[in-house]
Amino acid sequence: MKIALLALVATAGIAQADIITQWDFNSLPSDNSSSTGTLTPNVGAGTASLVGGTTASFASGNASGGSTDPDASLNDSGWNISTWAAQGTGSGERGVAFFGSTVGFTDIIVTFDQRHSNTVSAFFGVDYTTDGGATWTNAAIFQATAGDTWFNNRTVDLSSVAAVENNPNFGFRVVAVFAPTGGYVASSPTGAYGTTGTARFDMVTVNGVIPTPGALALAGIGGLLAARRRRA
Numbered sequence: 616m617k618i619a620l621l622a623l624v625a626t627a628g629i630a631q632a633d634i635i636t637q638w639d640f641n642s643l644p645s646d647n648s649s650s651t652g653t654l655t656p657n658v659g660a661g662t663a664s665l666v667g668g669t670t671a672s673f674a675s676g677n678a679s680g681g682s683t684d685p686d687a688s689l690n691d692s693g694w695n696i697s698t699w700a701a702q703g704t705g706s707g708e709r710g711v712a713f714f715g716s717t718v719g720f721t722d723i724i725v726t727f728d729q730r731h732s733n734t735v736s737a738f739f740g741v742d743y744t745t746d747g748g749a750t751w752t753n754a755a756i757f758q759a760t761a762g763d764t765w766f767n768n769r770t771v772d773l774s775s776v777a778a779v780e781n782n783p784n785f786g787f788r789v790v791a792v793f794a795p796t797g798g799y800v801a802s803s804p805t806g807a808y809g810t811t812g813t814a815r816f817d818m819v820t821v822n823g824v825i826p827t828p829g830a831l832a833l834a835g836i837g838g839l840l841a842a843r844r845r846r847a
């Protein structure tokens with residue numbers, strides 16, 4: 616019995632981190648043009664949608680230093696978002712949203728690359744939902760320190776949020792928000808905020824961990840031992 620338990624403990628240590636869903640926005644098959652792309656995930660299943668009246672096009676994932684997309688060809692697209700709220704209005708109401716099931720996964724971590732133009736809001740918030748978008752909870756605020764620049768591997772660690780695990784109605788949104796000082800500020804320290812600025816997204820990824828059979832068996836054995844102790 617003791618040997619079996621030790622074996623299970625060893626197995627339980629090898630939890631596998633996986634990509635649940637990923638959007639690289641690149642046309643499949645390639646058409647060698649970054650101005651065309653797709654909202655169909657390249658890994659997993661999910662939807663990408665506009666929030667609050669923003670508009671979208673596809674544009675290069677390589678320009679301005681580039682995203683982390685390993686595709687260095689002309690087909691590397693990012694999802695290019697514009698039509699932001701007027702100064703002093705609509706903080707947290709415009710941007711993009713991504714939905715995809717996390718059923719079968721724990722330890723959810725969201726990562727994405729985001730290019731800020733000079734005049735788009737320097738501040739973006741990330742909110743998550745566990746009920747398909749009926750309610751949202753803010754999890755992070757990111758600040759750009761320059762314009763015409765990619766900020767890669769922005770990371771929102773939700774591994775301590777049990778409600779987002781194993782959830783068919785998980786989603787998150789990235790929305791422009793006011794600066795802490797009030798109102799929108801431009802991403803370029805020398806620029807002025809404008810509604811026609813752009814935020815470009817690439818490699819939007821939902822990561823998770825598949826609980827191993829060993830971990831599950833260990834949890835089961837732990838339960839049995841606890842039950843036995845309770846009976847004793």
Ligand SMILES: [Ca+2]
Nearest residue numbers: 642648651652
């Ligand atoms: Ca293309």
Ligand SMILES: [Ca+2]
Nearest residue numbers: 639676684692
């Ligand atoms: Ca791309």
